[in-house]
Amino acid sequence: MGVPTVYDVAERANVSIATVSRVYRNPDSVRAQTRDRVLAVARELGYVPSGSARGLASRSTGVLGLCFPDHADPEIDEQDGEDADLTLYADEITRGMERAARRRGYALLIAASLAGGPESLVASVAGRVDGFAVLARTIATEDLELMARRLPVVMIAGPREIDQLDHVEVANTDGERELVTHLVADHGVRRFAFVGGPADSPDANARFLGYRQALTAAGLPAADEPDSRGDFTQAGGRDATRRLLDLPLPQALVYANDQMAIGGLDVLERRGVRVPEDVAVVGFDGIQLGRVVRPGLTTVTQPMRRLGQTAVELLIERLTEPAREPRSVLLPVTQTRRTSCGCPG
Amino acid sequence: MGVPTVYDVAERANVSIATVSRVYRNPDSVRAQTRDRVLAVARELGYVPSGSARGLASRSTGVLGLCFPDHADPEIDEQDGEDADLTLYADEITRGMERAARRRGYALLIAASLAGGPESLVASVAGRVDGFAVLARTIATEDLELMARRLPVVMIAGPREIDQLDHVEVANTDGERELVTHLVADHGVRRFAFVGGPADSPDANARFLGYRQALTAAGLPAADEPDSRGDFTQAGGRDATRRLLDLPLPQALVYANDQMAIGGLDVLERRGVRVPEDVAVVGFDGIQLGRVVRPGLTTVTQPMRRLGQTAVELLIERLTEPAREPRSVLLPVTQTRRTSCGCPG
DNA sequence: GCCCCTAATGTATGCGCTTACAGACAGCGC
DNA sequence: GCGCTGTCTGTAAGCGCATACATTAGGGGC
Numbered sequence A, B: 001m002g003v004p005t006v007y008d009v010a011e012r013a014n015v016s017i018a019t020v021s022r023v024y025r026n027p028d029s030v031r032a033q034t035r036d037r038v039l040a041v042a043r044e045l046g047y048v049p050s051g052s053a054r055g056l057a058s059r060s061t062g063v064l065g066l067c068f069p070d071h072a073d074p075e076i077d078e079q080d081g082e083d084a085d086l087t088l089y090a091d092e093i094t095r096g097m098e099r100a101a102r103r104r105g106y107a108l109l110i111a112a113s114l115a116g117g118p119e120s121l122v123a124s125v126a127g128r129v130d131g132f133a134v135l136a137r138t139i140a141t142e143d144l145e146l147m148a149r150r151l152p153v154v155m156i157a158g159p160r161e162i163d164q165l166d167h168v169e170v171a172n173t174d175g176e177r178e179l180v181t182h183l184v185a186d187h188g189v190r191r192f193a194f195v196g197g198p199a200d201s202p203d204a205n206a207r208f209l210g211y212r213q214a215l216t217a218a219g220l221p222a223a224d225e226p227d228s229r230g231d232f233t234q235a236g237g238r239d240a241t242r243r244l245l246d247l248p249l250p251q252a253l254v255y256a257n258d259q260m261a262i263g264g265l266d267v268l269e270r271r272g273v274r275v276p277e278d279v280a281v282v283g284f285d286g287i288q289l290g291r292v293v294r295p296g297l298t299t300v301t302q303p304m305r306r307l308g309q310t311a312v313e314l315l316i317e318r319l320t321e322p323a324r325e326p327r328s329v330l331l332p333v334t335q336t337r338r339t340s341c342g343c344p345g
Numbered sequence C: 001g002c003c004c005c006t007a008a009t010g011t012a013t014g015c016g017c018t019t020a021c022a023g024a025c026a027g028c029g030c
Numbered sequence D: 001g002c003g004c005t006g007t008c009t010g011t012a013a014g015c016g017c018a019t020a021c022a023t024t025a026g027g028g029g030c
Helices: A005-015 A018-027 A032-045 A051-058 A085-103 A118-126 A141-148 A170-189 A203-218 A234-244 A258-268 A303-319 B008-014 B017-027 B032-045 B053-057 B085-103 B117-128 B141-148 B173-187 B204-218 B234-244 B257-268 B303-320
Strands: A063-069 A106-112 A131-135 A153-156 A164-171 A192-196 A252-255 A280-282 A299-302 A328-331 A332-338 B063-069 B107-113 B129-133 B153-156 B166-170 B192-196 B252-255 B280-282 B299-301 B328-331 B335-336
Touching: A005 A018, A005 A032, A032 B166, A051 B129, A063 A085, A063 A118, A063 A303, A085 A106, A085 A131, A085 A303, A085 B085, A085 B107, A106 A118, A118 A141, A118 B204, A131 A303, A141 B257, A153 A280, A153 A303, A164 A170, A164 A303, A164 B153, A170 A203, A170 A252, A170 A280, A170 A332, A192 A203, A192 A234, A192 A258, A234 A252, A234 A258, A252 A258, A252 B153, A258 A280, A303 B085, B008 B017, B008 B141, B017 B032, B063 B085, B063 B117, B063 B252, B063 B303, B085 B107, B085 B129, B085 B303, B117 B141, B129 B303, B141 B153, B153 B303, B166 B173, B166 B303, B173 B204, B173 B299, B173 B335, B192 B204, B192 B234, B192 B257, B234 B252, B234 B257, B252 B257, B257 B280, B303 B328
Parallel strands: A063 A106, A063 A131, A131 A153, A153 A164, A164 A328, A192 A252, A252 A280, B063 B107, B063 B129, B129 B153, B153 B166, B166 B328, B192 B252, B252 B280
Antiparallel strands: A106 B107, A299 A332, B299 B335
16 A cells, blocks of 8 residues: 555544544544544554645645745755855745744745746746745746736735735835935945946845935935946955945945945955945845954845745735735835944944 | 636647646647647636646655754744854755755745644645655654655754664764864864753764764863853853853863854953964854854854755655665765964964 | 558546535434 | 434545546558
């Protein structure tokens, strides 16, 4: 005999398969004595209900999904090591979702996609879950719209490309504006440079927008484009910083994320530029490294786990009430002031 | 009409459901013209094959599972922040598994368990996947044995509790022995203190064993118990270090993991104890922080992602060849020498 | 022009479960 | 003693797909 099924358990316990099913689905509807007998047999046989059969019969899987981009080619047995910031970010969102999902009785299916082949990704996830969350720019918008007709989909981060979709993001623009305003108001900074992210990163662009708003509000000139760009990695931050050092030194370097800022700190130290005496440095994200690095990195801390948690809440809301109006949630960020901006320790 | 099924697509494309099924399962067996017609209709309807139905009919889900302990209570909306080392560790394993699984065409289902309720965990995962990996001490051994009769199970880290199970671990003992031998041979250290992990952590104990082996081999006295213990967190490392500072300072502090070592560095700096001049410090794990912290942390780098990757390989091997002898894989670790042990930058 | 073989598609069954509905049985009021 | 109620259990009908087997169409050899 292969894997035991309800039939095996039922036969052995002298009940019908319906009773076995009820023992798992609705224990109170079965007499205690019967229930115990069934459970004893199940245990003896090593019976576990088949998720597929359950899903098919009940039309719900009890699983939520998460799709995010993963630029690392899984063909390469890369050694553990330095990664783009996105990795950490995705891990935190995953953790937030997992915990929230578990609390609601759901499991979490994760699927990263290569830049190239999103086609199969959608299918492989969408067919297996009751709803899923997608990190911005993982799946083509039109595919998302298609899927959203079929099951709940929530978009995490990025702009709300599709109005009909539920959506969570953090207050990138507000956070950056407030941070830059702090530099202007409290440290008297007037000459800035901004190190942006990839041109197509909505997060990076939203932060740059906040930067410009702060400058404009302070009556300072604000460039239309970042003064330099990086790819969100420390290496990218180093390169971007070297390029900037060929120009006159501004009073503050504003990086679109922490990893690049940390790469920048490294270059500045090597070049003998003192932070924050010669130039203030700020990042964005609030990663752990920023706390440990010297000088401590002033940044905007975004609630990554809460992003995942909120995504689960939105999914479950929609599962409960499919016709509900799509919601877009904006999560607040917090300012984390350390020494790199000129604040005391 | 609700969610579209094969029947809807078949009718609309004027084919039988078998043909629709074949378009997805085995595209080459369908004439190109027919296939395109089916795919066009599927796209138009937003059809995605039901994972449950597929799983039921084909008796396999295309999903692998990962269970790990998560001591954080998901009821608490904790803010993102400092966490036990285990969090990072589990994230890395998850990522390694995800990539390896994706490459093989599998998705990854993750399920963390509370310390308390593992009963439902097993069922909720085991019923939904083709095989799964478990971090040591997540699930009671007897439950594991039960599950292993039903589907492939591989145990990650920890001792190999059950001989019949496939198993992956890193060379904790060897790595620690080599690290400590380096301190003895190359830095002339003779007086040590060891900061252990939780008494029931197999990893921490294996490392302590390596430490003792190195001392014994060098003809030095080796205590039966760690000189202090922590809970693998930075805070735990700080506390353990403060306790040790009440005693005569040894020449080297060996921490059971990096997080505690980093906490220790912090305390030592505050107390004015110079590293490595007054005392050498070494950790274990090879986390990113150790590279950034000052002085750079000498440690043993363990291949966390490869742990997950190997788990997938073992699962798939067993899926392919169910009768294969159980295997236990020991992954090598590498020495990472930075300044905290006395080595040059 | 007939037969056979292959490629393409259709038919029909079952995967293991959930659940609406039906049946059995005990306890109750009258 | 009758019917009525409520509790517990059984019967049976799918859920959406994969796949063995049957069927059909077309092509080549003779």
